[in-house]
Amino acid sequence: MPSYTLTCPPLETSPRIARDFVATVLRELRLDAELVDDATLCTSELVTNACVHAKGGDGAALWLGVEDGRVRVVVYDRDESPPVAKELIPDAWETGGRGLYLVDALTHGQWGHGPAVPRGKAVWFDLALKAPAPPPTTPMRLTHRA
Numbered sequence: 650m651p652s653y654t655l656t657c658p659p660l661e662t663s664p665r666i667a668r669d670f671v672a673t674v675l676r677e678l679r680l681d682a683e684l685v686d687d688a689t690l691c692t693s694e695l696v697t698n699a700c701v702h703a704k705g706g707d708g709a710a711l712w713l714g715v716e717d718g719r720v721r722v723v724v725y726d727r728d729e730s731p732p733v734a735k736e737l738i739p740d741a742w743e744t745g746g747r748g749l750y751l752v753d754a755l756t757h758g759q760w761g762h763g764p765a766v767p768r769g770k771a772v773w774f775d776l777a778l779k780a781p782a783p784p785p786t787t788p789m790r791l792t793h794r795a
Contacts, residue, residue: 652714657724659700659708667696667711671722674713680720681779687755688720691774694748695724698772703728705769720776727769731762 655670657663668689675685692711699709703726712723734749752760752774760774 652712654713655711657696657700657709657711659706661700663700663708664693664697668693670711671713675715675720678715680715684720684776684779688722688776691752691755691760691776692722692724694752695722695772695774698732698748699724699726699728704730715778718778720778721773723771723773725765725769725771727765729764729768729770731770732772 653670653674655667657667671692672685672689675688696709696711703709705727707727710725712721712725714721732749734753735747756774756776759776760772762770762772765771
């Protein structure tokens with residue numbers, strides 16, 4: 650299966666563009682709507698972290714692949730610091746800091762990070778493809794009564 654890439658400049662519009670890119674590719678591949686929604690939300694969170702929080706301000710590169718029964722998205726940036734989830738404070742009015750918790754929940758813990766070459770880091774997530782519905786075991790017969 651082919652892979653797709655997108656360069657994300659350090660702009661506030663990059664997360665939205667990355668979301669649209671991932672959604673368009675996965676819809677064209679006729680993947681499950683729920684999987685598309687989960688992938689676009691996780692992508693938005695990782696690209697936001699790379700474009701807003703990563704040191705260096707160079708933006709990010711996104712790689713998307715569908716292989717081995719999964720969708721994998723990898724976001725590369727030049728900041729070598731690992732992603733850090735903020736401590737969740739109940740009843741806090743903060744609007745940010747929950748992105749990695751969302752990624753963890755939507756991917757069932759199938760995400761991580763590592764060094765990128767020549768420098769920086771790669772943050773990735775996997776989402777399992779849903780198995781297609783099996784074909785009916787007996788043919789359907791339509792009858793017409795007059």
